[in-house]
Amino acid sequence: MFGKLKTFLYTQVYINILVNIKKTTIYVEELHFDGKSQIFEKIFDTSENDKINGYISQMAKKTPLHYISLLDTSLEQGATPTCSSQDMTQFCDLGASKHVCYSKQWGYYTSKLDVLEYQKRYAKVGLDYIFSPFLLLNNFFKDKIDEDLSLFILVQNDFLSLCVFNHSALLFAKHLDMDNQNEFQDDLLMEEHSDDEDLSLDDVGINLEDVNVIDDIDSLDDFDDIEDLATFDEMDEVDEMDEFSEDDSQEVEDVTVTQPPLDEENGFGEDYHRFSLIQSAIKDFYLDEKFESDFVQKVYIANAVRMSNELKKFLEEEMYLSVIVRKINLGTELCEAAKAEKR
C-alpha cells in the first residue's frame, strides 16, 4: 500500500550502468505511475568518471525512487553448478568472493574486492544493485535453459559470458575478457596443444595468420567471402536473421540512443577472437573434470553488440553447432532485473 503510494507520488528511475573498457553506457528508464516510460541512453568514455557521476546524479535527482544498477564486469566472477558452500570451494575462494544462489539450483559469484571497487568508484551516486551477467543470461534465455543441454553465450563488447545448462541445471560457466590478449594467446596455445598433445613454449609469439585453428582447409576460403559479406547492408540482413527482435511492450515516449558505428575490419577480428575464446571455453568444459561434461550441440547467443554473422558461421561450420542468435539490450535486461529485484 505504502509502496503504491510512493510510486504514485514519484516516478521511478532505473539507472543502469554498463561498463566496458573504453565506453560506459548509462541506460535510464523513467517509469511513471500510469505505466508510461521514457528511456534515455548516453555513452561516455569510461575514463570520464566525473561526467558519468554527474549524469547519474542529474538523473537520480529527478526522484527519490531511483535505483542504480551495475552489470558486473569483474574478471574474477563466475557461476557454480551448486549452491552448497562446501562444493563451491572448488570453483571459487568463498572468503574473497560474494556469492548468490539462484533458485537453490546454481550460484554465481564475484570478487568482494571488485564489488568494493565498484562501490568506491560510484560512491558519489551510490549503487543499489550489482548483477551478474549470468543472471541476465539466465533471465534472457529463461524459455530455453530448461531444454536439453545447450551453451548460452552473452556477447558484450569486451566480455563473453558462457554457461552450459542442461534442463535448468548449470553444468559450466565462464566469464572471459576480450581484451585480455594473454588469455587469447593462451587459448590459441591450448588449441595447438590439443592438436599436438604437446605444449611448445616456442609458439608463444604466435601470429594470427599462422594459427591453424580450423582443421578443414576448405573453410579457409570462406574468409574471402566473409570480407565481402561484412558490409552494412548485409549486417542489417544479419540483424533480421536473428531469432527475433523483441519489441518493447511498454509504451516508450522518448528514446535517446546513440549507437557507435560498426567497424567492419575490426568486426571480423573480434568475431574470430570471440570464436577462439568460445572454442577454448568449450574445450575447458570437455576436459576439466570439475564439470559434468556432455556434448554441446546447441548454442544460444545473446548478442549485445553490433556483431557480424561471422561468429555464427564459425560456430556452425567449425564446431558443427546449431547456433541461434538473439539480440539483447543489456540496458533493458539490467533494468528488468532491477525491477524484479525491487519487487
Added chain:
Amino acid sequence: MKYSYIKPRQKTIFTPELKLVLTFFSMTLLMLGLTYGFLLYKDKMFFQDKMMIANKKVTLQANIKEMQAQIAKIEKQSNVSSKIFTKNSVLKDSIKNLFDLVPQRITLSEAHLLHNGLVLYGITPNKDIYDFMLQAPLRSIFHETYSSFYPAKGGWLRFVSTNYTNDKTDEILSVEDESDE
C-alpha cells in the same frame, strides 16, 4: 528475489523539498486547527454569555416589574399619607381653632367633632361667661347652637353645647381632651 550482490539503499520519499512542503502544510493545518478550536471555544463562550445575559435579562425584567409594583404601591401609600397628613393638618387646625375659641375661665371636659357639627362638654363659673365668651363665637361659626346647663360643685355649671352647620352628618369624630386652663 535477491539476486543482486549488494542490498539496495533505503529509499525515502521524504526529500528535503517534500519535508519543507509537509512542514508548511502541517504548520498551516495546525494553525487552521488551532484557529478552528479557538473559534469553537469563543462560540461556546459567546453562547454561554448569551444564555447568561438572557437569563439576567429575564431576572432584571422580573425585578423591574416588581420594582414598578413597589413604586406604584409606594406612590399610593404616599398619596394616602399626604391625604392623611392634609386631613390631620386640617383637623389640627380645627382643634387649634377650637381651643383658641374656648376662653380661659371655661374648662372643657369633652369635645365631639362631627362632620357638620361640634358637641362640647365642660364647666363654666357661670352662665354669663359662657354666653358671652363661648356661645357668641360658636353662633358666628355654626348655624344652629343649643346649650344646656347642670349645676356642679362650688356654684359652677356643667354645660353641653351642641352646634350644627346646615349639612347633615353621620360621621362623628370623637376627640377627648382635657384642657386645664
